[in-house]
Amino acid sequence: SYVLTQPPSVAVAPGQTAGITCGGNNIRSKSVHWYQQKPGQAPVLVVFDDTDRPSGIPERFSGSNSENTATLTISRVEAGDEADYYCQMWDRSSEHRGVVFGGGTKLTVL
């Protein structure tokens, strides 16, 4: 089955830009989605279909997808952005279709 690989942690100072990567074989041909999860809370969708933002999500959150890496970029990072971030795709290419999550990345705001 398809595997999504994320770095365990990323650290960034307030006001700087954070990039969280999600690696996968030929991921450019997939549709990648991103979720933010704060402690004790359910995940929240922040980017879908590689680059789209749901209503209510700040423009500071953006996504991109090229070749073997999809990236969630958070500009002008704030303390409130500290959370775990997960990438996700729907694997429709294998015998066992379904949701695939990356292992998650903990974003620390220094």
Place this chain on the structure above:
Amino acid sequence: QLQLQESGPGLVKPSETLSLTCTVSGGSITSPDYYWGCIRQPPGKELEWIGTVYFSGSTYYNPSLKSRLTISVDTSKNQFSMKLSSVTAADTAVYYCARQKEAAAGYWYIDLWGRGTLVTVSS
């Protein structure tokens, strides 16, 4: 506004069956635009997809859980349910109900989550 509410046992004994019910309120589970899913997260660990169901009854299961898993839908109650048999301590997790929406053709994402319910497997 559509909401998802999980209801579960809280505590299940090893080797028994874990049952989780997800109630959809503020909308219909028979909407053709959505799938309905179950996801779990062991304490301090990553998200794990369990399975997905369509209102017609079509299902998709995580291969690692498939032999122990049944997901079904009850349109008369606007609910879907999950049963996981022969549980062990490794099945201890927060269990989430979720709504899945189609992005690009054939690709699905989760646009709505329930608040989650902790299920502990212990004797």
